[in-house]
Amino acid sequence: MIKKWKKLDSKYLITSDWINVRADRCKRPDGGIVDPYYVIEERNWVYVIAFNSDMDVLVVRQYRHGAGIITVEFPSGDVALDKESPIEGAKRELLEETGCTAESFDLLMECYSDPSRYTNKIFAFMARGAQKVCEPSFDENECIESEFISPSELAALVREGSFCLSHHLWGAIMAMEKVGQKGWCV
Missing domain, CATH: 2.40.50 (OB fold (Dihydrolipoamide Acetyltransferase, E2P))
Structure with missing residues (x-):
């Protein structure tokens, strides 16, 4: 044992x-x-897989200094310690990074980022009815571009390696299955 x-x-x-x-x-x-x-x-992390009314998905592009690359990923960030719940953090990050809100949010998964070394959890949310309501409000060191793309465009980004955050990939697979896009990336 x-x-x-x-x-x-x-x-x-x-x-x-x-x-x-x-x-x-x-x-x-x-x-x-x-x-x-x-x-x-580290603080817990959240990310949001947000679909608009056309069922396009919202992605962001930003520089990630740790790996020294520009990534395509979902809106994401830290949960403010003792100040907000994971869903509140997800709604805040979506608004701050993209200027978007959504009609509904559902928790897709909760997992540890890397339990061998890290103490934090990751919470993935799927949002429906996303739409832009204001300009983004970036943190001091953020420079982010956002856009809605089709599920097939997201699949192409996964295959070419531009969409490469492992936990975002799992969330994408789960969200695409929930919206009827089974086998979306193969």
Whole structure:
């Protein structure tokens, strides 16, 4: 039977509003010591797969410095700690990044981003009836372009590797099945 490790000690190496990194000293069930085991604490993430009345899907393009690439992805961001629920964060991010709201929001999935190192969860929402109501309001370091594209255009972006965030891919598959686009990307 698999058992949890016992945390013997923990020391924060980096603390900030955005991310915390800690080094844990742990004891495995077999008695072995793991020192250090690095853990990254981040806020929970949300993203929104938003369809308009024509059943086109909303995507954003932005620069992602970690990988040094421009990505095509769904509107997304962090959930404000102790200030909002995941659905409130999803609605806020959709409005801030695209200037859009939607008639309905449904939770598609909730999962861990990478439970081996990260503590945060990811919440994927599907929104219907999305429409632009105002200009976007970007965070200081954001430069984002948004547009509605057809499901077949999204599938082409997936195949060419431009739409490449793994958790967004799973959400896209689930959302496309929900709207009757089974086998949409094959």
